Amino acid sequence: MRLVTLAWLAFLFSIPLWMSDLYVLHVLIMTGIFIIAAMSLNLLLGYTGQLSLGHVAFFGIGAYVSSLASLGFEAHLLPGVLVKMEPKPVWLGMLCAVTIAGLCGWVIGRISFKVRGAYFVIVTVSFAEVIRLVALNWVELTQGPMALNNIPALRLGTPELFELSFLRKPANYYLVLVVAVLSYILIRRLVQSRAGRAMIALRENEPLATSVGVDVTKYLVLATMVSAAMAGAAGAIYAHYVRIVDPDVFLFIYTVTMVIMVVTGGKGTLAGPVVGGLIFGLLPEILRAAEIKPEVQWVIYGVLMVLVVYFLPEGIVPAVRNWRRRHHEPATAAAPPASIEPAR
Amino acid sequence: MTAATELTVEGLSIRFGGLTAVESMSFEVKEGEVLSLIGPNGAGKTSAFNAITGYVAAAGGSIVYRGTSLIGLKPNEIATLGVVRTFQKTSVFTGQTVLDNVLIGLHLRSRQRPIAILLGLPSVAREERQLAEEARAILRFVGLDARAGEVASSLPYGELRLLEVAVALAAKPRLLLLDEPVSGMNPAETASFMKLLAQIRGLGITVFLVEHDMKMVMGVSDRIICLNYGRIIASGSPAEIQRNPEVVRAYLGERYARAQG
Ligand SMILES: Nc1ncnc2c1ncn2[C@@H]1O[C@H](COP(=O)(O)OP(=O)(O)OP(=O)(O)O)[C@@H](O)[C@H]1O
Ligand SMILES: [Mg+2]
Numbered sequence: 371m372r373l374v375t376l377a378w379l380a381f382l383f384s385i386p387l388w389m390s391d392l393y394v395l396h397v398l399i400m401t402g403i404f405i406i407a408a409m410s411l412n413l414l415l416g417y418t419g420q421l422s423l424g425h426v427a428f429f430g431i432g433a434y435v436s437s438l439a440s441l442g443f444e445a446h447l448l449p450g451v452l453v454k455m456e457p458k459p460v461w462l463g464m465l466c467a468v469t470i471a472g473l474c475g476w477v478i479g480r481i482s483f484k485v486r487g488a489y490f491v492i493v494t495v496s497f498a499e500v501i502r503l504v505a506l507n508w509v510e511l512t513q514g515p516m517a518l519n520n521i522p523a524l525r526l527g528t529p530e531l532f533e534l535s536f537l538r539k540p541a542n543y544y545l546v547l548v549v550a551v552l553s554y555i556l557i558r559r560l561v562q563s564r565a566g567r568a569m570i571a572l573r574e575n576e577p578l579a580t581s582v583g584v585d586v587t588k589y590l591v592l593a594t595m596v597s598a599a600m601a602g603a604a605g606a607i608y609a610h611y612v613r614i615v616d617p618d619v620f621l622f623i624y625t626v627t628m629v630i631m632v633v634t635g636g637k638g639t640l641a642g643p644v645v646g647g648l649i650f651g652l653l654p655e656i657l658r659a660a661e662i663k664p665e666v667q668w669v670i671y672g673v674l675m676v677l678v679v680y681f682l683p684e685g686i687v688p689a690v691r692n693w694r695r696r697h698h699e700p701a702t703a704a705a706p707p708a709s710i711e712p713a714r
Numbered sequence: 715m716t717a718a719t720e721l722t723v724e725g726l727s728i729r730f731g732g733l734t735a736v737e738s739m740s741f742e743v744k745e746g747e748v749l750s751l752i753g754p755n756g757a758g759k760t761s762a763f764n765a766i767t768g769y770v771a772a773a774g775g776s777i778v779y780r781g782t783s784l785i786g787l788k789p790n791e792i793a794t795l796g797v798v799r800t801f802q803k804t805s806v807f808t809g810q811t812v813l814d815n816v817l818i819g820l821h822l823r824s825r826q827r828p829i830a831i832l833l834g835l836p837s838v839a840r841e842e843r844q845l846a847e848e849a850r851a852i853l854r855f856v857g858l859d860a861r862a863g864e865v866a867s868s869l870p871y872g873e874l875r876l877l878e879v880a881v882a883l884a885a886k887p888r889l890l891l892l893d894e895p896v897s898g899m900n901p902a903e904t905a906s907f908m909k910l911l912a913q914i915r916g917l918g919i920t921v922f923l924v925e926h927d928m929k930m931v932m933g934v935s936d937r938i939i940c941l942n943y944g945r946i947i948a949s950g951s952p953a954e955i956q957r958n959p960e961v962v963r964a965y966l967g968e969r970y971a972r973a974q975g
Binding site: 555556559560562563564565567568570571574575577578579580581582583584585586592596 | 767769788789790793794798799801805806807808809810814817818821822824826828831832834838845881882884885
């Protein structure tokens with residue numbers, strides 16, 4: 371691991387030790403949750419080149435599944451068919467959330483076999499809308515607009531021996547950080563492997579990819595599944611952190627926010643969604659803290675976004691990388707070792 | 715030559731709406747040979763390639779590769795059988811480095827499973843190193859090793875065409891279909907490409923070539939098929955094809971006149 375990475379990690383892990391302002395921690399937690407979701411979206415949008423405009427569906431499914439599993443429920447699947455579940459431990463609920471979100475991703479991937487570009491967008495948007503309507507209208511299960519309340523916080527271990535409870539903000543901060551780092555590592559492994567190359571090949575030149583034997587559909591399904599599972603994990607963490615979930619988790623604006631984070635940071639780069647997520651996750655809070663009027667805040671947000679997209683169409687991370695290449699290593703640019711660096 | 719048959723095409727027809735691009739085409743490709751398909755623009759050569767490699771559906775006829783029917787198979791399944799093609803219009807992974815292009819081409823030679831990748835098993839890292847080695851060997855073979863780290867889009871045209879061949883070779887073809895590989899190359903590049911083709915042949919790879927450069931076609935082919943308006947009008951050795959009056963009338967005449975004048 372490079373020194374810079376280590377230094378960053380050390381800094382991030384140290385924050386709760388010296389930051390006593392709980393509101394700042396709250397903002398960081400929410401930003402972190404969004405960054406996980408944005409990273410998962412980047413796997414699809416950035417690497418396979420397919421835009422999932424219903425990505426928030428996987429996030430929301432994760433939130434609802436984990437909440438319902440930990441609260442327990444009783445609902446009619448069909449008239450006369452009653453499904454009942456006793457409350458389960460939160461960690462198990464989270465596991466269910468990841469699995470079920472991943473399964474939904476698998477289904478979407480299968481449905482969209484042969485479906486690319488605009489059609490993939492339509493499939494994912496429709497899926498998100500259907501799921502939102504279910505959450506809104508299946509009141510018996512989801513409480514509809516009344517929301518699921520009193521969702522328990524995550525507890526690990528047993529009360530008798532040793533228990534970690536994620537009730538307070540520092541604990542949740544660490545949970546988000548660990549899951550974010552884990553997600554980052556998983557995505558990096560994936561994209562720097564045969565599977566990731568297949569996804570990139572699909573994005574760059576599908577006919578050529580198939581001509582050398584890449585089963586592009588298979589890797590699109592894999593990307594959708596991993597991406598959905600990761601978004602589901604983010605949703606589950608969210609649910610047990612804010613401890614109330616209503617159908618608003620499916621709002622289209624959240625998908626748009628994720629897309630903005632990925633595109634401005636740099637789609638198809640590992641650091642892109644993190645950088646974009648930090649900027650556009652923290653910006654509203656910084657503006658609010660600066661006591662700028664809300665309407666002006668959104669204007670600034672929008673203008674900054676347009677500026678980034680207009681002047682750095684590739685995103686911030688590729689722009690910085692190109693700039694560094696031009697200014698710091700003009701002599702070594704042509705040297706062969708440069709080729710070892712994975713140019714993703 | 716009494717070599718075994720590698721590919722058998724019988725009665726192949728290809729239609730696009732009302733247009734018949736290829737009409738009841740029958741021929742064989744023999745193991746180890748270089749077979750060329752020539753003919754005027756729009757004769758149906760690329761369409762025939764597309765049908766064999768699964769990019770367009772045949773309206774009729776059969777395509778059998780080593781006993782397996784290719785009809786209805788997807789392009790990637792056909793590649794898995796060892797039938798790999800290049801494209802007439804230059805086709806690479808533009809934004810990737812030359813090395814990464816070949817690494818993508820090596821897809822069928824690697825064995826990593828998604829689970830092993832996600833778990834970060836050491837076998838994956840080991841294979842990645844091995845694949846990088848293989849990719850470099852392929853780049854050396856086509857003479858692009860010095861370009862490994864460059865982004866494909868920065869290569870000059872002649873080298874792009876070499877990269878396409880490198881990517882195809884990475885997929886370990888037994889039958890390689892090349893669609894106008896030297897179009898746009900200068901004479902020196904074409905000459906060195908002919909040497910490369912001989913080396914490819916030396917690897918035991920059967921070559922099926924579509925090309926308008928007659929110097930190259932006559933120089934490298936064992937047999938030639940001439941197509942006109944979707945129908946085979948002649949087939950035989952280069953010498954026979956050059957003498958065939960119908961081929962000269964339909965195609966060669968103007969080309970030779972142009973080449974010599
Ligand atoms: N996808 C397609 N849709 C409709 N018509 C097509 C399609 N592909 C090819 N054709 C038509 O089929 C005929 C044969 O085209 P093809 O590309 O096979 O010719 P070719 O022999 O490769 O020519 P060239 O030497 O110019 O490459 C042409 O009339 C062409 O316009
Ligand atoms: Mg053609």
